[in-house]
Amino acid sequence: MKLQRLRIEQVRQFRTPIALDDLQPGINLIHGPNESGKSTLVRAIRAAFFERHRSKSVEDLRPWGDSAAAPAIELSFEHGGHQWSLTKSFLQRKRCDLQIDGQSFSGEEAEEKLAELLGYQFPKKGGSKEEHWGIPGLLWVEQGTGQDIEKAVEHAGDHLKSALNNLVGEVASTGGDDVIQAIEKQRAELLTGTGKPRGEYLQLEKERAGLEAEIAELGARIEQYQAQVDRLGILTSEFERANRDRPWEEARRRMEQAQQHLRQVESLQAQQLREQETLDHVRQHLKLLHQNREQMQSQGKKLEQREADLCKARELLVEEEARTPALDQAVRDAREEYDTAVRIVEQARQHEIRTRLKQEIARLQGQYKTSRQSLDKAAEFQQKLDEARQQKQENRVDADAVQQARATRRQLDEERIRSQTIATRLTWQLEPGQSLELNNESLEGKGERRLLDESTMQIPGVGRLGIYPGGEDLASVRRNLARLEQALDEKLRELGVRSLDEAEHKLAHYQDATSRLKHSEDLLLSVAPQGLERLRTVTRDTLAELEARKEELNALLDASGTADDYPPSLADAERARKQVESRLSGAEAARRQHEKAVLTARQNVQNANREWEQLAEELSKSESQRQLQELVERISASEKRESELVTTLASLDKKIRDARPDLLQQDIQRFRQAAETQQKAQENRERELRDVRVRLEAWGAEGLEEQLSEKSGELEHANRRYEELHRRAEALDLLLNVLSEKRQALTRRLQAPLQKHLDHYLSVLFPEATLEVDEHLMPGRFSRGSELGTMTELSFGAREQMGLISRLAYADLLREAGRPTLIILDDTLVHSDAERLDGMKRILFDAAHRHQILLFTCHPEKWQDLGVEPRDLQALKSQAVS
Amino acid sequence: MYSDRGSLVPRFLHTADWQMGRSFSRFETEDGAALVEARYAAIEKLAQLAVEQECDAVLVAGDVFDAQAVSDRTIRRVFNATSVFKGPWIMLPGNHDAALAESVWTRARRLDAVPGNIHLALEAGVILLEEQRLAVLTAPLTQRHTYTDLTEDFKDRETPQGFLRIGLAHGSVQGVLPDDVDSTNPIAPDRVDLANLDYLALGDWHGTKEINERTWYSGTPEPERFRNNDAGYALVVTIPEPGAVPEITSHEIARYRWHQWRETLSVPSDLDRLIERMEELPETSVLDIRLDGAITLEGLQRLDHALSLAEARFRSVACDRASLQLEPTEDDIASLHADGYLGDVIEELQMRQGGDSPGPARDALAILAGMLKSRDQGVNQ
Structure with missing residues (x-):
């Protein structure tokens, strides 16, 4: 394919038409700075092929702000000897016209022709995208996408393969892919992508499970039904047998038998009770008879006893009477002894009284003497006391007042001394005989005087001298002196004395009297604590008592006369008396006892005698003999009756015991229960029969076994259908696998020529390297020396270079298959260093021998050595303008 | 039937193993339904045959029903299908429809589905068809599995003078059928002789099979599985007088x-x-x-x-x-x-x-x- 001419109008910045004429078969280098419109040109070529002319997704073609624009693109190219020219306009004027060797096509027909030629497809709606671009997507490299080869190859996929089919020398398969699609479709009806059942297949699987469950349930219900039928059979036969045999009646009959038997036993028991009562009665009677007989038999013995008793009583009396004289003597002796002891006690008491009186007199005499002495002393102390009291009375003075006077005197003295010191001192020494008169006092000889007051000295003969003591203190001293003197005088007056000395003297007398008074009082108190008068009374009383005692003693001495034998002490005498007294009372008690015993013995003899006589008289009568005889006979009769009764009772007891009334009771209960149970069981059977019949009627109407048979058939049917589908699914799965496998094998056969072309270019760039093409015709493993990896692991620059190489290899392959191979490179290889770029230039130049290449760049200087004439876009634009 | 000379010549139809209530849902729905329908048609055909052949009675030797728990509808349809032949039918419970305490038979009676001319032989005994001078000795199965020969006491069952003694039983004749070792419901091969029977009508084997000249399996009238050849027939048995050798003709009933x-x-x-x-x-x-x-x-x-x-x-x-x-x-x-x-x-x-x-x-x-x-x-x- 050779693009000859390109013209665009109203596309983006190209508002006015611009044309690229005379495009060369090999490389065409178109350059211009950024935003000069290179990309717009590329976009225009793409739009011309890829976009539907009716598309609404080509707004980007519109010149900015020109709503009336109708972007138009004209293309002319030659392919396979045919001349194609395309005119396409969008938006405001949607048209597509294609001429192939003069034959015209338009609209979608024209578009489809182009798509078929180049191997791409149109989108169903919206703008054309990468995945629609097919083979051009691989060969037309947009700015900056040269390295992304995988997606481009993938999108080119089918177009590529069908384009390459005739390369492998044989037909890949006419419609093999259709078969695969058809098989895939059929398989998809049965299986999901992951091989799980779906649709009818899945439905059947579920249906089978459902049927199996239903069958199991039906089976279970039939089993139940049959069990109920069996139960019915058993019940019916049991019920009928019971109705025939009526076992409860037998039980009831036997119960009645037992009841009758028990009644018999009960009558025996009643008899037994009666007999026992009789026996008890007889025994009681017999006991009484025995008692009577014993009583009678005891009378004879009693008479003998009484005789013996009488003898014994007499003997006792004689014995007692014999003891009487001895006992009397003992009493007499004891009494004599006692009288003697009493006398001695009297003597002892007299003696003791005397002795006590004597002692009393001695004590009273002593006491009297003491009292007298105390009385004398007391009188003396009383006298002293009176004296002291009188002295005290006479010298009564206030001690405090004396003290105050004394203090005043001392102050006065002190004041006087001070006044002497400050007083005017007047000394004199007169000629003998001469005198002076001072203040009317005559002075003679020599002397000295201190003057405090204004004084007048009369010198006889001379006149008078006035002396005036000076100093201001003098007046106050003088006043103080006067005041103190006055105070002292007042105090002394109060005290009633003339001088202080007298007061002092008086006070001393007073204090002495006070002390003596206290002393005398204490003495008096020591001899007469209760007063003198009381002491006098006591003394008097003591004397009187003494006199009385003396008289008493004298009287006693007169009475006793001989007062000088010494009897034992009173206590001893008394003790001796008591001993004798107790001996006396013992003897007297013994004699009383004895008298009583004698009396008793005598009474006993009388009583025994009387009783013996009574009984002897009674026994001599014949009546009692007869009674005894009768009694013996009655006893014998009762004893016989008793033995009869015992025998009867024993036989009754045996009979009752043999009949086992307890067991009979149990039998009755047992038979009653048996009858009830059996009858109840029969009723239960009847009820169950009714229930089972009703149940079976209901279940029977459902036709369970018929249903089961039907469901089993359905299951079999479903199973068969399932098996069919299962086998079909397996077969389809297998078929699809084998088909895919074989198809892949074919693809692998396409790898070889692609690899050849790839190697051709690669050796220019990396002489030692290999780049393997995988089964999807994708460049895969890259190796260079020891370096090994995939293409994606290479640097960006290397990847771009590899991408371009791969694309050129595809182009070679496509060319061999007779397909159009226009190559468009928009600013490619910008990341290649100079050396690599050099290599790439060689490769491009080589490729350009086989393919037309449009190379757009903004770096024309880099491509100077490409050997083609660069075309300046700016220049083209200016041409257009011109 | 009556002979040309006007004397009574007893003749009856012998069939067995209808297996009604069996479903064929392993086939396509439509096919299964057709196969089920064919079985009802077979009963109608049997009734028709009995009429045509002037049979005095129809003996069904067990397994009328395929199971106990079939639907009410199936029960009613079975008895309805017999309606063409108004003479006596004797139906014997087999191993599939044994006369248990609660069985398809008790249900049929409860549903009031059994016409007056159909005798259900739910208990062992003798059914006398006075008019037809037939004494049918029945050996119904009353348990799911029986290991004793229920025809053992046939010899002890007395029948009126001049009546044919016909045995009706369901089980495996010992030593004759394949795979009958340990099989349940055994029947002695010489039962006819032992019990002085004129004929022993058997069921259980699904193909028509002669054991001896007086002992036959009629087989099922409509085949229901791939095994057992010679299925799909019914036998018309004519015995001129007690002791005479039965004249037996086989008639095809099967549709499929x-x-x-x-x-x-x-x-x-x-x-x-x-x-x-x-x-x-x-x-x-x-x-x-x-x-x-x-x-x-x-x-x-x-x-x-x-x-x-x-x-x-x-x-x-x-x-x-x-x-x-x-x-x-x-x-x-x-x-x-x-x-x-x-x-x-x-x-x-x-x-x-x-x-x-x-x-x-x-x-x-x-x-x-x-x-x-x-x-x-x-x-x-």
Whole structure:
């Protein structure tokens, strides 16, 4: 394919038409700075092929702000000897016209022709995208996408393969892919992508499970039904047998038998009770008879006893009477002894009284003497006391007042001394005989005087001298002196004395009297604590008592006369008396006892005698003999009756015991229960029969076994259908696998020529390297020396270079298959260093021998050595303008 | 019936094993329903036959019903189907419809579905048909399984002078039938002699079978499975007088015939013969084919074609080809126009057919061949 001419109008910045004429078969280098419109040109070529002319997704073609624009693109190219020219306009004027060797096509027909030629497809709606671009997507490299080869190859996929089919020398398969699609479709009806059942297949699987469950349930219900039928059979036969045999009646009959038997036993028991009562009665009677007989038999013995008793009583009396004289003597002796002891006690008491009186007199005499002495002393102390009291009375003075006077005197003295010191001192020494008169006092000889007051000295003969003591203190001293003197005088007056000395003297007398008074009082108190008068009374009383005692003693001495034998002490005498007294009372008690015993013995003899006589008289009568005889006979009769009764009772007891009334009771209960149970069981059977019949009627109407048979058939049917589908699914799965496998094998056969072309270019760039093409015709493993990896692991620059190489290899392959191979490179290889770029230039130049290449760049200087004439876009634009 | 001379010649119809209530839902719904209907039709036919043959009675030797728990409708329909023959019917409970405490029979009575002329032999005994001078000694099964010979006491059952002694029983005659070891419901083979019977009418074996000149299995009147040949008949028994040898005629009742073929295809003519045989079968056939051996693609097409014809003609056709190998010939493959890798695929599948799991490979091959063929035909058209 050779693009000859390109013209665009109203596309983006190209508002006015611009044309690229005379495009060369090999490389065409178109350059211009950024935003000069290179990309717009590329976009225009793409739009011309890829976009539907009716598309609404080509707004980007519109010149900015020109709503009336109708972007138009004209293309002319030659392919396979045919001349194609395309005119396409969008938006405001949607048209597509294609001429192939003069034959015209338009609209979608024209578009489809182009798509078929180049191997791409149109989108169903919206703008054309990468995945629609097919083979051009691989060969037309947009700015900056040269390295992304995988997606481009993938999108080119089918177009590529069908384009390459005739390369492998044989037909890949006419419609093999259709078969695969058809098989895939059929398989998809049965299986999901992951091989799980779906649709009818899945439905059947579920249906089978459902049927199996239903069958199991039906089976279970039939089993139940049959069990109920069996139960019915058993019940019916049991019920009928019971109705025939009526076992409860037998039980009831036997119960009645037992009841009758028990009644018999009960009558025996009643008899037994009666007999026992009789026996008890007889025994009681017999006991009484025995008692009577014993009583009678005891009378004879009693008479003998009484005789013996009488003898014994007499003997006792004689014995007692014999003891009487001895006992009397003992009493007499004891009494004599006692009288003697009493006398001695009297003597002892007299003696003791005397002795006590004597002692009393001695004590009273002593006491009297003491009292007298105390009385004398007391009188003396009383006298002293009176004296002291009188002295005290006479010298009564206030001690405090004396003290105050004394203090005043001392102050006065002190004041006087001070006044002497400050007083005017007047000394004199007169000629003998001469005198002076001072203040009317005559002075003679020599002397000295201190003057405090204004004084007048009369010198006889001379006149008078006035002396005036000076100093201001003098007046106050003088006043103080006067005041103190006055105070002292007042105090002394109060005290009633003339001088202080007298007061002092008086006070001393007073204090002495006070002390003596206290002393005398204490003495008096020591001899007469209760007063003198009381002491006098006591003394008097003591004397009187003494006199009385003396008289008493004298009287006693007169009475006793001989007062000088010494009897034992009173206590001893008394003790001796008591001993004798107790001996006396013992003897007297013994004699009383004895008298009583004698009396008793005598009474006993009388009583025994009387009783013996009574009984002897009674026994001599014949009546009692007869009674005894009768009694013996009655006893014998009762004893016989008793033995009869015992025998009867024993036989009754045996009979009752043999009949086992307890067991009979149990039998009755047992038979009653048996009858009830059996009858109840029969009723239960009847009820169950009714229930089972009703149940079976209901279940029977459902036709369970018929249903089961039907469901089993359905299951079999479903199973068969399932098996069919299962086998079909397996077969389809297998078929699809084998088909895919074989198809892949074919693809692998396409790898070889692609690899050849790839190697051709690669050796220019990396002489030692290999780049393997995988089964999807994708460049895969890259190796260079020891370096090994995939293409994606290479640097960006290397990847771009590899991408371009791969694309050129595809182009070679496509060319061999007779397909159009226009190559468009928009600013490619910008990341290649100079050396690599050099290599790439060689490769491009080589490729350009086989393919037309449009190379757009903004770096024309880099491509100077490409050997083609660069075309300046700016220049083209200016041409257009011109 | 009466002889030409006007004397009574007892004649009766002997049938058994109706198995009513059996369903055939493993077949397609429509086919199953038709097979069920055919069984009712068979009863009607029996009644009709009894009328035509001037039979004095119809004896049904057990298994009138296939199960105890059948639907009320089935019960009513069975008795309704007998209506044409107004003479006495004697129905004997068999092992499928034993006279249990609650059974299909007690239900039938409760439903009031049993006409007056039908005697249910629910208890062992003698049913006297005075008018027909027939004494029928019955041995009904009253339990699901019986291991004793219920006809043992036939010899002790007395019948009036001049009456035919006819035994009616259901079970396996010992030592005569295949697979009867340990079989339940045993019957002594010489029961006729032991019990001085004129005839012993038996049920249980589904094909018509003579045990001796007085002992017969009538078989089921309408076949219901592929086994048991000689099913689908009823016996008309005529015994001129007590002690006379019975005159027995067999009458076909069956509507559908059941065929099960096991064929091996080895040479092309085998397929031809199979197709011919299929073509010869009457429309009232239920066919079950299982094939093994090998078949060419062309043969497969012919087989498919023949089967699709048969499906339209017959009541039911089933063909199991699981063991049949598909072996395309050179011509076969050439005719498929399988170019490119499709050819490789066919080769691979053929190879796999000889491997461990030939089934899927063969099916896959058949699918592929079918698809290619139809494509070619589409192209040609």
